[in-house]
Amino acid sequence: MSWYRNTVWFVKGLREYTRSGYESASKHFNPADVEVNVAGRSFLVTGANSGIGKATATEIARRGGTVHLVCRNKERAEVAKGEIVTETGNQNIFLHIVDISNPREIWRFAEKFKNEHKLNVLINNAGCMVNNRELTGDGLEKNFATNTLGTYILTTALLPLLEKEADARVITVSSGGMLVQKLNVSDLQSGNGTFDGTMVYAQNKRQQVVLTEQWAKAHRNIHFSVMHPGWADTPAVRSAMPDFYQKMKNSLRTEAQGADTVVWLAISSEATKLPSGLFFQDRQPVPTHLPLASTHSPPEDEEKLMEVLEEFSQKFKSTSPG
16 A cells, blocks of 8 residues: 555645645735733754754744753854854843764753753754664664654653643654655664665654654643644755755745745644644644555554553663763
């Protein structure tokens, strides 16, 4: 059925995920939803030095929010911070250098952050698509370490901080590519068979959808959501998918269009009127499975994912100095 899933997803993508899809959907947006002042609220955005992360951080800063940029590269991050401050006039922009593929580093950051800051909204945007199987210094497959385990550890480590606040939210930037993948808990680090970076990334994005659904059930006073930004023209797309970019570059969304639903989920009062745990595209909840695609998982597989990630998380927490 994989050929069917891939074909349906691509046709759907041409129709909905491109710039014209955004322009069509945005005719139904209510501008007032995001015309809000969020001064006094604290937002943490990972992967915030470029692309959708930076566009999101900029829009939140423009509305008065305190924004914590979590980035891997110090030089690029400092440039991005300066640009956001200049563009928005908001001085409450803070920079944290963290490699989201390094679980010990995430734990150290989260423990320090909890002692020094408050947090209303966590935006898990950092991600990677490595096209050859590459291991981190901890022996973790790089895509899994960044997209899945990093997202899991950062979120669970900051939940106690979020629990203290009214109207706390967690938004995770996933991808429509996850529609072609069924959760596979037997090979989380893609060690079996031929390695296909695009499909590994899509599997990680399916895992993020499952995480969001599971967190929503377990933490009722935090609003969780996961979203697909559409196909946007970002540095990550250009570097990780050069062939796709060349074919589609004239049809791709802008970074701001890709970030629109993230911003809406982070600041709009309308977003939290909808149930926690849903998957969004262009400000609307959408199905997490294609019709007839056989991508549904048994509950025990979803529980197994959570158990394995928690085991990894605790292992790296216990070996994290400080």
